[in-house]
């Protein structure tokens with residue numbers, strides 16, 4: 593069986609989980625290609641105008657997944673205690689049905705960690721019935737999925753870039769991709785252990801930060817940060833001129849710590865993570881500035897952005913907001929990031945005595 597999996601939205605965080613789950617069940621999980629013009633245009637044409645850009649991109653990816661036995665799109669309700677995912681993500685399996693290629697069936701399952709591990713397993717077992725998998729096999733697949741997801745998080749924390757870690761998991765779930773990665777034994781199904789000898793780490797082109805240039809943080813949803821077609825290769829452009837850290841470089845404990853300082857807790861998972869990581873970077877003296885990558889029409893971004901902007905102002909940390917939508921032009925984005933990086937260089941030359949908020953910071957100067 594071959595199940596299609598759109599390379600959009602939740603792919604960017606939970607693909608390893610589902611790759612491990614289906615790998616154990618012997619089902620090939622086929623991801624759609626990287627976003628390109630055709631996918632983007634198809635999404636923009638079919639999705640409702642008022643929805644956000646990431647959902648439009650997802651719709652575009654669904655339309656190109658035709659050579660499969662079905663499309664898998666889970667309903668992720670909650671991925672950790674006391675938080676929910678955005679309502680647009682909760683409603684996905686129903687709200688994008690119109691975009692499925694003719695004759696392709698949708699497979700879905702509810703995942704709600706708020707109800708505990710037992711409930712998640714129960715839902716997966718019910719889902720296993722539609723795949724004709726026994727309860728025992730679903731239990732094993734669930735354990736494998738968790739193992740893959742943990743391995744992915746470990747890889748990210750130990751310096752693997754997003755692209756090289758995802759390539760590993762895609763190659764395991766979709767054996768044909770091994771050829772693209774340089775493996776000779778394409779016929780044999782690779783095992784996770786095959787990657788643990790550091791082979792891919794040596795082979796992959798490491799994205800690595802520049803050693804020089806300002807150190808900045810790029811914060812925002814993973815499905816925008818790594819969506820290089822929609823963000824016009826922003827991460828790569830920044831990395832050519834600066835050392836860049838992202839939300840995924842911050843572990844759960846510092847995020848919780850920052851979150852606990854808020855009077856009212858944030859209950860949207862992504863917003864909590866972005867705020868927590870952003871607040872850590874605002875307080876980090878080594879980080880010279882923050883860029884918030886937001887998208888037009890995102891409800892949670894409007895709140896997180898404001899909270900982080902206030903923190904940045906209190907800490908006199910330069911803060912730039914880039915809002916993406918389908919009309920964003922490359923020239924506008926490039927001009928803004930270049931101006932921002934130039935400003936950081938100037939601040940560095942003047943030992944931070946240049947404010948990005950219109951105030952003079954050199955209080956002792958006779959010019960104030």
Ligand code: SF4
Pocket residue numbers: 644645646647678679680681813862887889890891892893
């Ligand atoms: S969190 Fe924002 S960007 Fe993400 S799906 Fe919801 S509205 Fe769209």
